[in-house]
Amino acid sequence: MLTKRLAVQPEILRPSDGxxxxxxxxxxxxxxxxxxxxxxxxxxERSQITAIIGPSGCGKSxxxxxxxxxxxxIPEAKVEGKVFYxxxxxxxxxxxxxxxxxxxxxxxxxxxxxxxxxxxNVSFGLKVNGVKFTKQEMYEKVxxxxxxxxxxxxxxxxxxxxxxxxxxxxxxxxxxxxxxAVDPDVILLDEPTVSLDPIxxxxxxxxxxxxxxxxxxxxxxxNMQQAARVSDYTAVMMPDEQMIGRLIxxxxxxxxxxxxxxKRTEDYISGRIG
Amino acid sequence: MAGTVLEVKVLSRRDRLKKxxxxxxxxxxxxxxxxxxxxxxALLITVVYQGAGRLSLNLILEYPSANxxxxxxxxxxxxxxxxxxxSALVSMPLGIATGLYLSxxxxxRRFRRFVEFNIANLAGVPSIIFxxxxxxxxxxxxxxxxxxxxxxxxxxxxxxxxVTVSAAEAVKTVPEALKHGAYALGATKLQVTRYIILxxxxxxxxxxxILAISRAIGEAAPILIISGLLFIRRDxxxxxxxxxxxxxxxxxxVSRPQVAFQELASAAIIVLLMLxxxxxxxxxxxxxxxxxxxVL
Numbered sequence: 001m002l003t004k005r006l007a008v009q010p011e012i013l014r015p016s017d018g019x020x021x022x023x024x025x026x027x028x029x030x031x032x033x034x035x036x037x038x039x040x041x042x043x044x045e046r047s048q049i050t051a052i053i054g055p056s057g058c059g060k061s062x063x064x065x066x067x068x069x070x071x072x073x074i075p076e077a078k079v080e081g082k083v084f085y086x087x088x089x090x091x092x093x094x095x096x097x098x099x100x101x102x103x104x105x106x107x108x109x110x111x112x113x114x115x116x117x118x119x120x121n122v123s124f125g126l127k128v129n130g131v132k133f134t135k136q137e138m139y140e141k142v143x144x145x146x147x148x149x150x151x152x153x154x155x156x157x158x159x160x161x162x163x164x165x166x167x168x169x170x171x172x173x174x175x176x177x178x179x180x181a182v183d184p185d186v187i188l189l190d191e192p193t194v195s196l197d198p199i200x201x202x203x204x205x206x207x208x209x210x211x212x213x214x215x216x217x218x219x220x221x222x223n224m225q226q227a228a229r230v231s232d233y234t235a236v237m238m239p240d241e242q243m244i245g246r247l248i249x250x251x252x253x254x255x256x257x258x259x260x261x262x263k264r265t266e267d268y269i270s271g272r273i274g
Numbered sequence: 275m276a277g278t279v280l281e282v283k284v285l286s287r288r289d290r291l292k293k294x295x296x297x298x299x300x301x302x303x304x305x306x307x308x309x310x311x312x313x314x315x316a317l318l319i320t321v322v323y324q325g326a327g328r329l330s331l332n333l334i335l336e337y338p339s340a341n342x343x344x345x346x347x348x349x350x351x352x353x354x355x356x357x358x359x360x361s362a363l364v365s366m367p368l369g370i371a372t373g374l375y376l377s378x379x380x381x382x383r384r385f386r387r388f389v390e391f392n393i394a395n396l397a398g399v400p401s402i403i404f405x406x407x408x409x410x411x412x413x414x415x416x417x418x419x420x421x422x423x424x425x426x427x428x429x430x431x432x433x434x435x436x437v438t439v440s441a442a443e444a445v446k447t448v449p450e451a452l453k454h455g456a457y458a459l460g461a462t463k464l465q466v467t468r469y470i471i472l473x474x475x476x477x478x479x480x481x482x483x484i485l486a487i488s489r490a491i492g493e494a495a496p497i498l499i500i501s502g503l504l505f506i507r508r509d510x511x512x513x514x515x516x517x518x519x520x521x522x523x524x525x526x527x528v529s530r531p532q533v534a535f536q537e538l539a540s541a542a543i544i545v546l547l548m549l550x551x552x553x554x555x556x557x558x559x560x561x562x563x564x565x566x567x568x569v570l
Contacts, residue, residue, distance in 0.1 A: 068458065070454065070457065070458060073453075073454065073457060075381070098461070099460070101457060101458055101460045102459070105458060105459070108451060108455065108458075110451065112449075112454070112455040113455075114452060114455065114456070114469075114470065115452075115473075115474065124456070124459060124461075124469070125459035125460060125461075127469075128456070128460060128461040128462070128465045128469070129460050175455070178455075178459065179458070179459065182460060
């Protein structure tokens with residue numbers, strides 16, 4: 001199914017099941033003439049949560065947006081290098097960025113529900129992706145997504161209420177449900193709890209742990225405790241002297257936090273820099 | 275023991291001048307407001323004083339006549355209705371499409387700047403110029419004659435900058451976060467426009483369009499060029515009929531010496547003003563409803 005959705009020419013672009021879900025090779029992003037990130041090489045394994053941490057301005061979000069071609073929407077951003085999704089180069093000419101975004105979903109820093117009902121927010125992705133569902137099928141899909149996003153019990157009686165009537169934490173879980181509804185393979189989260197209170201944050205972290213078997217999750221955070229709590233792997237990014245974001249360390253979260261190899265990582269996670 | 279010392283600062287000339295200005299500024303501003311309001315009030319009072327007695331349904335039900343007791347502006351009222359209504363059908367789709375293009379779809383920045391610059395200029399062109407363009411291009415060029423459709427297109431092109439600018443501004447108010455949220459779900463640009471941008475910006479576009487309509491309804495100059503001063507005693511039945519509009523009827527009556535016609539002109543102005551008021555009120559109502567929905 002993923003093959004069909006992503007590849008315009010399936011005989012040329014065939015996703016492989018082996019290996020990393022996403023592999024990044026020599027990735028760099030330029031805004032105008034200035035590099036924001038450079039020389040990023042990284043693999044994301046299936047059904048793992050990878051946290052990307054680093055001080056503000058190190059290019060974490062820029063990097064994340066490369067993985068579903070959201071940087072295409074920023075006119076001055078230019079992406080160099082390669083990003084492979086299950087073996088397919090998503091920056092190849094024959095790949096449609098719109099299709100990439102249906103397999104690599106995204107949740108943003110601030111909850112951004114659409115100004116419509118709770119139900120229509122979740123069904124939006126299904127609607128725009130052009131698959132026709134009966135009313136009942138649509139309801140089941142929406143319900144599934146809301147259950148996975150741990151929001152169903154709170155909203156099941158008011159699916160027609162406007163999404164803005166929900167609290168901030170609920171809105172963010174709605175945005176996660178919305179992303180899950182289109183049945184993606186990878187989910188990118190860009191500091192999803194930065195605007196939320198601790199209880200809402202805990203709920204989201206918990207739900208990420210619950211769904212991580214089905215999805216490959218990549219979460220950008222500048223909250224190191226969060227990275228330690230939720231992730232299996234951690235990537236540390238840091239700006240160099242020219243303020244170009246670089247990947248300085250990557251490994252299992254436990255190792256990064258207990259036994260970092262790079263001095264800068266140690267300084268960062270112990271709070272000496274950043 | 276040292277107590278509190280009250281510091282007395284001697285005011286310099288500069289300080290005193292500042293103080294005077296502080297007091298004088300609101301007075302000056304209030305005078306400006308008063309002058310503006312009294313100008314409008316003077317207009318309204320004279321018009322109502324002169325015309326109130328002539329206000330009756332006959333004013334819009336009767337055809338013009340040489341006898342002021344029977345005269346009405348039925349043909350002008352219908353003419354205005356047709357031309358202005360059709361002009362909205364010209365300016366709204368074109369203006370909204372151009373606004374969408376300028377704010378969302380164009381990727382060619384220099385061309386966009388060029389178009390924006392020219393639209394801004396177009397908004398400042400005297401309306402009579404649009405009348406001349408309509409006359410040469412539509413009346414003679416396309417052979418539409420001095421018809422309703424020629425008048426409607428002229429008014430439509432005249433109000434196009436207004437509709438375009440408000441549509442472009444409306445599109446710009448749609449938050450990036452909403453658009454990106456939709457893109458991240460695999461929506462195409464057309465879908466983002468259709469499901470996110472348009473529903474969100476349509477009320478503001480409508481407000482701009484209504485203001486454009488209320489400008490078109492009061493225009494006399496371009497219509498005078500297209501249709502000429504006419505004495506029409508029948509209802510328009512097709513868009514290729516000749517026509518006249520309310521401002522021209524008012525102009526016609528004002529230019530007559532008899533007091534009775536002056537009074538008729540004032541009554542017609544009252545009708546026109548009430549129409550404008552209703553249009554502007556509906557624009558405000560739409561905006562208000564839109565804002566309330568955003569708070570939800």
